Amino acid sequence: MSQLSEDTPWRIDAHGDRCLVIRFGEGIDVAVGKRCAAAAAALRDAGIRAVSDIVPTFNTVAVHYLPARFAANTSWRNLEAEIERVLNAADLDAAAHASNVVDIPVCYGGEYGPDLADVAQQLGISTDDVIALHTRELQHVFMLGFAPGAPFTGVLDARFALPRRATPRTVIPAGSVGVANRQTFIYPNASPGGWNIIGRTPLVMFDPLRQPATTVAPGDSVRFVPITEHDFTNWPQA
């Protein structure tokens, strides 16, 4: 895979015959993530007829398309050219895009965050300091995946560079907030998983009958806000 540079800020590759993936950089980097989100928004606004899904991730945007929606004999090369045109015309500069900020209330520790003490020990700080560090800065929503409405956000303080749990838990309650590799992940439903669970949000992250169906979207910023157990149990459900 070739290196990206100032002259070639992105690279488009075919992933099979119904998907193109645009790569904007390597590694987990908020600046790259914001470019992905901006590119996804520009492509969405362009309303290219053959395109069915535009999926930003940490450093790429996948563009899924349906040949049935092409005029006859149109190849992926035409779609590639169209994407190049849209991206060249768009301002992908992160600073130009004010992102939507979503507050995520989190009840930290106790039964809601069974790994908080363990994380504090691994970080060599107190549990209060873990909470302070986790809530200090806005976090970028890189992508949703694994389950509908499940956000991967970052990038946390370098001290959060801890791995996932060696033995995944078989059941993690809905709303659980996990950390690993300087990221935060929220489980929308009860499921097995290996993230270090430091708290739980009372928010419903996904409801297919709600508009919009998810509490956060790729490109949003989230702010984790500590709440008490009393707040958690009395949180109004929309």
Place this chain on the structure above:
Amino acid sequence: MSVTVIRPGLASTFQDTGRHGFQHLGMPVCGAMDLRAHQLANLIAGNERDLATLEVTLMGPTLRFDAPACIALAGADLSPTVNGTPVPIGRPLVVRAGDVLAFGARRSGVRCYIAWHGGIALPHVLGSQSTYLRGRLGGYHGRALQKDDVLPLNVPLDEAAHASLADDLQKMAIYLSAPLAYNPRRRLRVMRGPQTGLFTDEALHTLFNSEFRIANESDRMGYRLAGPALNVRENRQLLSEGATFGTIQVPADGQPIVLMADRQSIGGYPKIGHVASVDLSQLAQCMPGETVRFEEIELAQAQQLDNLREQALASLAASLAPMRERIARSVRAS
């Protein structure tokens, strides 16, 4: 005005062409595993291509019609019968109130699609009637059919017009052009992708020269293949990115997984290649325990074959217009 489930079958779910447009929210596409058979069943029942059909798996359901209806079956041959009499696959069938559709032994394939003229009255969830089993949404209450479920028909046929419709439909020819006929290939065609170079030359040679057995754990999410290990040049952590129907990802154990209809929207394992869309229908009709082999195809050619099939489906839809009109004339006036 409905159909009653007498026996649910092994895994009978309603599926359309998929829940497109929500993958960025983490929503899997779902939809029919065999999109060719799903679309054929719809067209032959006088429908548009993307109405939800019932995808039945291996052991079909037993269904009782409480109103006359026009239906069509396509895909696997699971020995379908109406009131005990064998009925053909790929032909419109007119059933009367009280008739029972049942299935028997598997003769070929795994998944059969049942289309009703006018479809079943199911809600659209995020723009689709497809069942997403893990998310418990879409289709019939987000789940596989159960005994005593009642499926409401959108458009029942007129009782009186029933006999003449059956006669007229019998006279109508349905011609499937080459791209639509079921012609199983000895080797499924695979395109290289941008991550193919992460694998050793030996892994590539193995992929295109070995037999892989479809493991028992295969399901609508993915087909797990067992065979000689496909190794990467160096073990390194990849970032998750968009995945597609047909992506072949290879976890650390070297055993490939072909992502299917219920795949997650993103995946983080190295991808050795992508099965050509045009060959996914054949894979979806393969049973655990059966073996598959692969050969390489260029992207441009895969896309051309995909386009040819899309055009063939559009041509078939156009050629069946008289049949659609004939069925529509037998719909009970409301």
